[in-house]
Amino acid sequence: GSRVRTPSDPPCSSPFFGDGFGLISGHYTNYLMLTLICQCLHAQSRRMARMSKDTWISEILAGEYDGQEVELKGWIYRSRGSNKIRFIVVRDSTGNIQCVAKREVLGDLFFDELKSSLIESSVILKGIVQPTDREHGHELQVLSGEVVGSVNPDRPFPITESAMAEADGGETEFLLDNRHLYLRTSRMTTMLKIRSSVFGAVHSYFRDRQFIEYQAPNFVAGAVEGGSTLFEVPYFGRKAYLTQSWQLYAEAAMPALERLYTIAPSFRAEKSRTRRHLTEFWHAEMEIAWASNNEVMKHGEGLVRHIASTLLDERSDELSSLDRDLNLISQYADNPYPIIRYDEAIETLQGKGVEVEWGQDLDYSKEKILTADFEVPHFLTHYPRIAKPFYHRPDPDDPKYVLCHDLLAPEGYGEIIGGGERTWSEAEILERIDEEGTPREPYEFYIDTRRYGGVPHGGFGMGVDRVCTWLSGAEHIREVIPFPRDSRRVTP
Numbered sequence: 001g002s003r004v005r006t007p008s009d010p011p012c013s014s015p016f017f018g019d020g021f022g023l024i025s026g027h028y029t030n031y032l033m034l035t036l037i038c039q040c041l042h043a044q045s046r047r048m049a050r051m052s053k054d055t056w057i058s059e060i061l062a063g064e065y066d067g068q069e070v071e072l073k074g075w076i077y078r079s080r081g082s083n084k085i086r087f088i089v090v091r092d093s094t095g096n097i098q099c100v101a102k103r104e105v106l107g108d109l110f111f112d113e114l115k116s117s118l119i120e121s122s123v124i125l126k127g128i129v130q131p132t133d134r135e136h137g138h139e140l141q142v143l144s145g146e147v148v149g150s151v152n153p154d155r156p157f158p159i160t161e162s163a164m165a166e167a168d169g170g171e172t173e174f175l176l177d178n179r180h181l182y183l184r185t186s187r188m189t190t191m192l193k194i195r196s197s198v199f200g201a202v203h204s205y206f207r208d209r210q211f212i213e214y215q216a217p218n219f220v221a222g223a224v225e226g227g228s229t230l231f232e233v234p235y236f237g238r239k240a241y242l243t244q245s246w247q248l249y250a251e252a253a254m255p256a257l258e259r260l261y262t263i264a265p266s267f268r269a270e271k272s273r274t275r276r277h278l279t280e281f282w283h284a285e286m287e288i289a290w291a292s293n294n295e296v297m298k299h300g301e302g303l304v305r306h307i308a309s310t311l312l313d314e315r316s317d318e319l320s321s322l323d324r325d326l327n328l329i330s331q332y333a334d335n336p337y338p339i340i341r342y343d344e345a346i347e348t349l350q351g352k353g354v355e356v357e358w359g360q361d362l363d364y365s366k367e368k369i370l371t372a373d374f375e376v377p378h379f380l381t382h383y384p385r386i387a388k389p390f391y392h393r394p395d396p397d398d399p400k401y402v403l404c405h406d407l408l409a410p411e412g413y414g415e416i417i418g419g420g421e422r423t424w425s426e427a428e429i430l431e432r433i434d435e436e437g438t439p440r441e442p443y444e445f446y447i448d449t450r451r452y453g454g455v456p457h458g459g460f461g462m463g464v465d466r467v468c469t470w471l472s473g474a475e476h477i478r479e480v481i482p483f484p485r486d487s488r489r490v491t492p
């Protein structure tokens with residue numbers, strides 16, 4: 001918190017204005033200047049004290065301020081009562097608390113202002129914290145305060161039960177149109193807190209293991225994951241594309257850094273709108289030198305387990321508020337993830353009467369059936385070479401297959417990670433590029449990685465929004481990202 005200087009404090013003695021300052025201006029001027037500067041700092045710190053916030057609703061609800069006077073800053077969530085007494089629920093980023101405002105205490109002016117303040121007006125309320133036996137266990141008995149940002153009565157907060165019910169395009173579209181305001185609801189706040197912990201866990205997992213965070217360009221010249229989902233952008237008379245993955249540029253830095261990772265947006269022009277697809281999603285990717293497919297999978301498993309255990313540590317209240325079963329999350333944190341081969345998966349599917357041919361990539365309908373047999377995420381490895389992009393390394397034991405993996409999340413969720421070992425000799429990468437019919441030219445820089453001291457290496461990409469969706473138990477990927485982008489929506 002900011003400490004306001006009291007008159008008895010020693011005079012301002014900033015090291016910046018010590019002896020050297022006196023040489024220029026003489027002792028008396030020096031003294032005057034210092035006094036002036038001190039006064040400025042004084043005034044500033046008083047303003048800062050008013051504007052900074054040091055009391056949070058979660059702390060009040062935890063009983064840290066019982067019987068004490070506090071200054072509460074937040075937004076009106078609900079307001080009811082009479083002409084004499086108002087029960088105003090105030091929210092901040094940490095919770096909600098009921099504030100009791102009485103005309104006889106506040107006086108007519110402020111009481112009437114509060115009474116007429118609409119939902120989502122911002123307020124500062126000073127008062128005494130009182131433990132109660134009502135719902136949340138604590139109330140604020142308001143003594144004074146101010147309305148900081150009042151809501152114009154001609155334009156009340158648009159998100160209401162009746163507006164949702166009456167919206168032309170239905171509730172979902174209405175909430176997406178008002179996404180900037182919907183972010184303030186407790187469900188979105190909860191999702192965004194969970195999301196923040198997932199991002200934090202990705203960083204801590206890799207940083208604790210000496211990975212270097214590395215950034216690749218988002219404007220690129222070629223595809224990584226096939227041309228059909230490439231976003232083309234005009235680029236000064238030429239064409240450029242939005243990146244589908246950081247991977248190729250990470251491989252260029254692999255001989256320099258050996259262990260690298262990122263969290264960055266990736267772009268896919270996915271026309272179909274599904275529960276798992278965004279056109280702009282957040283991609284956690286890693287690349288590691290001198291590593292096999294198995295070692296890369298160990299990191300994938302390690303990362304997902306670390307995310308699950310971080311959520312249990314940091315966000316179990318939020319998960320419970322979403323009715324998420326914490327035992328499931330514990331299983332994802334504690335139990336090892338099984339590994340099965342693509343061929344076994346095909347047999348399983350065929351055994352269940354699913355029509356699927358060897359050589360096909362597995363789409364969501366098939367992944368969903370496969371995940372039903374597992375309580376924790378499981379890896380599918382060794383896909384047919386024809387099903388995967390050129391960068392995947394053919395298995396030296398049987399080059400019909402590539403050394404790759406997908407990690408499928410349980411509860412019917414499906415793919416959250418794709419990765420594997422990379423083709424790392426020049427001859428092999430040229431063969432793979434040519435057999436795919438991909439032009440070599442945009443990938444010359446990539447081929448150079450092999451020409452100049454190629455080494456075995458691999459990596460994976462994890463869809464962060466997908467992991468948030470699965471772990472929070474959300475129905476749809478758009479629930480876990482602030483401003484979801486799909487083929488029909490780039491606003492707000």
Ligand code: 4AD
Pocket residue numbers: 224225244245246247268270276277278279281283285286415416417418419420459460461462463464465466
């Ligand atoms: O399986 P993908 O396409 O693999 C790659 O992009 C590799 N280059 C990654 C690498 O090895 N560095 O994508 C990786 C993951 C998927 O498993 C999925 O979780 C997520 O990215 N993903 C999407 N998430 C949301 N919306 C989309 N449209 C996504 N496409 C992929």
Ligand code: MG
Pocket residue numbers: 406415417418
């Ligand atoms: Mg994939």
